[in-house]
Amino acid sequence: MARMTIGFGAVLVALGIIGFVGSGADSVTALIPSFFGVVFVVLGTVGRSDDRRALTMHIAAFLALVGIAGSITGLVDLPDLLAGNDLERPWAVAVQSIMAVVLVIYLVLAVRSFIAARRARG
Secondary structure: HHHHHHHHHHHHHHHHHHHHHHOOOOOHHHHHHHHHHHHHHHHHHHOOOOOHHHHHHHHHHHHHHHHHHHEEEEEEHHHHHOOOOOOOOOHHHHHHHHHHHHHHHHHHHHHHHHHHHHHHHO
16 A cells, blocks of 8 residues: 555656646646645655554545545536636646546545455454
């Protein structure tokens, strides 16, 4: 789970950088996925140690939930973007949508991992 967290963090860092550059580097808010990604990488790195894994992975799952709540608005506007409608910030919609999907996938995998770990403990 720790390696997976680091991998998802790297994806979020890249997404933030791509969104920042793609949107013309006008606003630091385009880097929000990168900020989340850096925290995921740190949590995943700390979570490699057995005595801290459970706590850090639960913090990462909570962070994913917070990120989903913050980026879900992109999914609301995604149909307009895909239909070619004129949007004020199309890059924001695309990046928020991707971030929401990435974090939902992470959260589902994290919950499955938590359930499997609990079953293994008996």
